[in-house]
Amino acid sequence: MKSKKMRDNKVGYFLLAPWLFGFIAMYLIPMFMSMYYSFTNYNLLNVPQFIGFDNYKRIFMQDKTFYQSIKVTFSYVLILVPLRLIFALGVAVLLNKKHKGLGFYRTFYYIPSIIGGSIAVSVVWKQIFGNQGVVMSILAAFGIEQKLSLLGNPKTALSVIILMGIWQFGSSMLIFLSALKQIPYSLYESAMVDGAKPxxxxxxxxxPMLTxxxxxxxxxQVINGFRIFTESYVITDGGPLDSTLSYVLYLYRRSFAYFDMGYSCALAWVLVAIIGVFTVVLFKTQNNWVFYESKEGK
Structure with missing residues (x-):
């Protein structure tokens, strides 16, 4: 029995080896290297020089662009996430009803989530809302002349990127749709007997069952929102006047435009901390509004 168990374990480790190698080589080692570089002055050309917490002090005490990128990213997350979830839930409720062409509609609404984050779609989105785009032509047709396009106006540029994010609601919709099908129909039958309205x-x-x-x-969505990059980079490149400068785009600039790798690694770990804090807060608040059937019996 022991030899058979040993043999089974070896087979298991052999099958696990490709993933384990990829995890160590592509995630674990780079993570520890990034943490080390965050305490150094490193520009890819010279040998890293250990400087302690200077990069972190510089982030919080000297870098005004850091706070601008934080402001943009927080605005994006706080506006996008609720709207995307509300829209996804609404469409999921509609698609949960029986009608013809249901499979087509599910596929149609899911497609934006597959292609929405691509470079090509971002370029198309830029053309639609640009100076010569469809939106400007429609506004001109109704007599609304604009000197600046929606992407050229610091007050509206971020709204366009948020609108693109809402458009990519398909993955959340499918998850909601799957959850809706798991709700016992007997609950709705009891409500109908009692005369409850829709x-x-x-x-x-x-x-409550969907919480x-x-x-x-x-x-x-919160984690993905903090990681916004492609839309901000391709559509506006952070402009105008840094009104769409997302945190990850700023991190990218510090890394590959200024070659300030040590500083950008520190920025990356600050982002990890921010996402971690948000995640912990959400987990701490779930007992106040999330309903789990398994807890009801306790």
Whole structure:
């Protein structure tokens, strides 16, 4: 029995080896290297010089652009995440009803999530909202002349990027749709017997039963929101006047435009800390609004 168990373990480790190698080589080692470089002055050309916490002091005490990128990223996350989840949930509720062409509509609404983060779509989005784009032409047709495009105006540029993020609601929608199908129909039958109307039924039955899924989607979307890069880089390159300068785009600039690798590594770990704090806060608050059936019996 022991020899058979040893043989099974060897087979298991052999099958696990490719993933384990990739995890160590592509994630674990770079993570520790990044942490080390965050305490150094390093520009890819010279030998790293250990400087302690100077990079972190510089971030919080001297770097005004850091605070601008934080402001933009927080604005993006706080506006995008609720709107995307609300939109995804609304569409999921509609698609949960039986009607013809349901499979087509599910696929149609999911496609933006597959291609939405690509360079090509960002370029198309830039053309649509640019000076010669469709949006400007439509506004001109209605007699609304604009000197600046929506992307050229610091007050509206971030809104365009947020709108693109909302458009990519497909993955959240599918998760909501799967959760909706798991809600026991007997609950709705009881509500109908009691004469409950659709709106109270949604808020009293559907929404509470979906809170674990809402929580799951919320965590994913918050993490992805803080990592916004492609849209900000391709569509506006952080402009105008840094009004769309996301945190990751600023980190990228410090790394590959200024070759300030030690400083950019420190920025990366600050971002990890920010995402970690948000995640912990969300987990701490879940007991106040997330309903788990397994806890009801305790």
């Amino acid at each position: 709106m109270p039924t949604f808020f009293k039955i559907t929404l 674990p899924t809402i929580f799951f989607n919320l965590i994913l």
